[in-house]
Amino acid sequence: MGLLEQCAELFNTSNLYEVLCVAKEASNAELRRGYYKLSLQVHPDRAPGDQQATEKFQVLGKVYAVLSDKEQRAIYDEQGVVDEESDSLNQERNWEEHWRRLFPKITVQDLIDFEKQYKGSDEEKQDLKRLYLLHEGDMDRIMEAALCCSHDDEPRVRDILQKAVDAKDVPGYRVFTHESAKKKATRRRKAEKEQQEAEELQKEMGLNTEDSLVAMIQ
Structure with missing residues (x-):
């Protein structure tokens, strides 16, 4: 199942911007914040044993990976498609490690x-x-x-x-x-x-x- 199909199944929309609850004109900072807010809710360590939460977390990572890449975002905006073969959507990618690299200094008090x-x-x-x-x-x-x-x-x-x-x-x-x-x-x-x-x-x-x-x- 492709990314857009996964979004439709898990988030009831295949629009990547709607998945992150941001506008199409969103800046990189707004994309990052949208990803951060939503991923907190479904992080595997916060929802242990919840398979759907884990799937949502992984899909959110993929959505952010597409929209934070200038070239991939341009292709999506112009054609409404994503490159499923791109390195950023690598099926072997560890999305938890990717998340920690993006947000390395978060504490309990921050949450x-x-x-x-x-x-x-x-x-x-x-x-x-x-x-x-x-x-x-x-x-x-x-x-x-x-x-x-x-x-x-x-x-x-x-x-x-x-x-x-x-x-x-x-x-x-x-x-x-x-x-x-x-x-x-x-x-x-x-x-x-x-x-x-x-x-x-x-x-x-x-x-x-x-x-x-x-x-x-x-």
Whole structure:
């Protein structure tokens, strides 16, 4: 499966810029930050045992590799294709090592501070509105993709998006404005199950929350 197909399957879009939640005109610094923010959520050490998270992490690395390469980005922008045979998309590449080379000085406190600063910020609101448009108001997909969010954050996320709808910043998709109680309950049960499974896996591995963060940056 090619990179664009992987993006469509895992992120519900084959647009590389949309995967990183950045504009097509994004600078290199904006691309790097987009990659950094999203990769934190699905780093294998932060989501041990989660195969989909690992796959997303690897695909994010490939997307960033394409867009941060001047020639490959130009080809993608002009033709909408990527060179699957390029060195940067080498199937043998270790994406965890690549990530650590890009972000070598991150500490546990950096991660904690980032989350505190991000939540409630204008940046978060803009990111949520982009996700809302990308997923056409589907809260299942929005909550899966939202950065630094758990199910406990859903009321806050919904409030941010409802205000954006009321202000006509985004369209009022019916799937959002008239979401059924059954769909909400199903999402809550799924989130609770995943949280329980993650906690059990951490116990099996002898990790607490901070240990997982430490492991991620070693």
